Amino acid sequence: MIKVLLFAHLQEKAGRDILQIEDSSLTVKELKKMMETNYELGSLEHVMVAVNEEYALDQDTIQPGDVVALIPPVSGG
Amino acid sequence: MIKVLLFAHLQEKAGRDILQIEDSSLTVKELKKMMETNYELGSLEHVMVAVNEEYALDQDTIQPGDVVALIPPVSGG
Amino acid sequence: MNESLFEIVKDPISIEKITNKVIRNEAGAITTFVGTVREFTYGKRTISLEYQAYEKMAVKMLEQIGKEINDKWNGAKVAISHRIGKLEISEIAVVIAVSTPHRKDAYEANEYAIERIKQIVPIWKKEVWEDGESWIGDQLEKTYYPEGKPIKGV
Amino acid sequence: MNESLFEIVKDPISIEKITNKVIRNEAGAITTFVGTVREFTYGKRTISLEYQAYEKMAVKMLEQIGKEINDKWNGAKVAISHRIGKLEISEIAVVIAVSTPHRKDAYEANEYAIERIKQIVPIWKKEVWEDGESWIGDQLEKTYYPEGKPIKGV
Numbered sequence: 278m279i280k281v282l283l284f285a286h287l288q289e290k291a292g293r294d295i296l297q298i299e300d301s302s303l304t305v306k307e308l309k310k311m312m313e314t315n316y317e318l319g320s321l322e323h324v325m326v327a328v329n330e331e332y333a334l335d336q337d338t339i340q341p342g343d344v345v346a347l348i349p350p351v352s353g354g
Numbered sequence: 355m356i357k358v359l360l361f362a363h364l365q366e367k368a369g370r371d372i373l374q375i376e377d378s379s380l381t382v383k384e385l386k387k388m389m390e391t392n393y394e395l396g397s398l399e400h401v402m403v404a405v406n407e408e409y410a411l412d413q414d415t416i417q418p419g420d421v422v423a424l425i426p427p428v429s430g431g
Numbered sequence: 432m433n434e435s436l437f438e439i440v441k442d443p444i445s446i447e448k449i450t451n452k453v454i455r456n457e458a459g460a461i462t463t464f465v466g467t468v469r470e471f472t473y474g475k476r477t478i479s480l481e482y483q484a485y486e487k488m489a490v491k492m493l494e495q496i497g498k499e500i501n502d503k504w505n506g507a508k509v510a511i512s513h514r515i516g517k518l519e520i521s522e523i524a525v526v527i528a529v530s531t532p533h534r535k536d537a538y539e540a541n542e543y544a545i546e547r548i549k550q551i552v553p554i555w556k557k558e559v560w561e562d563g564e565s566w567i568g569d570q571l572e573k574t575y576y577p578e579g580k581p582i583k584g585v
Numbered sequence: 586m587n588e589s590l591f592e593i594v595k596d597p598i599s600i601e602k603i604t605n606k607v608i609r610n611e612a613g614a615i616t617t618f619v620g621t622v623r624e625f626t627y628g629k630r631t632i633s634l635e636y637q638a639y640e641k642m643a644v645k646m647l648e649q650i651g652k653e654i655n656d657k658w659n660g661a662k663v664a665i666s667h668r669i670g671k672l673e674i675s676e677i678a679v680v681i682a683v684s685t686p687h688r689k690d691a692y693e694a695n696e697y698a699i700e701r702i703k704q705i706v707p708i709w710k711k712e713v714w715e716d717g718e719s720w721i722g723d724q725l726e727k728t729y730y731p732e733g734k735p736i737k738g739v
Binding site: 359361362363365366400404407409423425426427428429430431 | 620636639702708710719
């Protein structure tokens with residue numbers, strides 16, 4: 278199982294702050310595509326992905342047990 | 355009468371923080387020369403002069419009643 | 432001294448407290464940046480703001496910014512506190528304090544910190560206006576990450 | 586609000602108090618510079634410092650710096666407090682707070698203020714070391730004033 282954390286407008290769109298997906302393993306790119314298809318999150322083109330609190334690249338692999346976060350463009354400061 | 359205020363090492367050299375000079379009127383340059391000659395202040399080459407709290411030029415005139423200050427290179431901040 | 436130099440907080444931030452974290456005998460220059468909630472942005476009136484963070488990762492990223500600054504400016508000490516939750520106009524959202532032996536470094540390193548916060552720290556701002564509200568993204572207007580993640584700072 | 590934005594003081598300076606003077610609804614960025622007494626300068630150990638000022642003129646010059654900043658950076662608000670008398674290691678000598686609508690201006694204007702203080706404000710520092718003491722002049726190592734007075738800032 279992989280946990281996916283949602284923030285900001287993605288959290289509001291999904292109506293929750295965490296999703297659980299059953300999958301053996303997949304790439305970041307695959308995860309983004311799956312999120313776009315299965316949940317009504319809109320385009321994730323400009324959304325970054327963090328795996329276990331580190332920014333990840335499209336080709337990085339996500340393993341069961343990982344905590345993933347979808348990071349829309351940040352606006353702190 | 356013209357008041358001349360002294361600060362920092364000039365004050366210590368002169369042993370006081372204010373001098374009074376009797377003079378009708380003189381230029382800043384003349385004042386500096388007179389100070390060098392009559393008081394043991396050392397060279398005033400790098401010392402600026404303020405007249406009534408404004409920086410003055412060598413050729414500016416000091417009138418009786420003016421408050422003059424000898425301003426060695428500053429070191430605040 | 433067990434206090435944390437990099438933190439996400441829910442209560443008002445004391446400028447004095449954050450600045451004092453970096454005051455040291457050997458560093459004569461300290462710069463503090465204070466970011467407050469502005470009433471008008473491009474003519475639009477903000478009523479209040481709400482900040483949300485991925486807290487654990489945000490703290491990690493703030494720590495990373497501290498490390499980057501130490502690599503770039505010798506002898507710098509950095510403390511950053513970012514507040515989240517609802518903030519009113521004029522309230523403090525972020526305080527960055529940097530001390531260095533030399534003055535120029537304190538300004539440069541501090542400005543670097545705020546730029547990096549706006550690039551890599553997972554914090555989001557929701558603006559509430561008189562006629563609606565919206566999550567604000569992309570303050571730097573650089574949504575495109577060619578590497579798929581923020582550019583490395585070092 | 587009757588408080589003074591530019592002042593020479595004899596008691597410890599509160600960073601928070603000076604910074605609060607410039608916080609405004611319309612300015613989202615505040616930079617604060619804090620200058621403290623450094624223990625070591627070029628390897629020489631300082632025990633304590635004494636600052637002396639030509640107070641009336643010093644306040645006037647601080648006000649002038651404020652005006653120069655307003656001419657150069659639109660919508661900036663500046664507050665400067667400089668302490669005089671005897672100061673111990675790590676104590677605060679000067680606090681400069683600048684608020685501006687835009688971040689970059691707040692850094693630039695603040696750095697301009699400290700540079701100008703070191704040029705035109707009649708304040709002098711006496712350093713006390715283990716083996717003696719001396720009035721320090723010319724922190725910028727620019728003793729030569731071709732015009733006979735400091736170069737105009739504007």
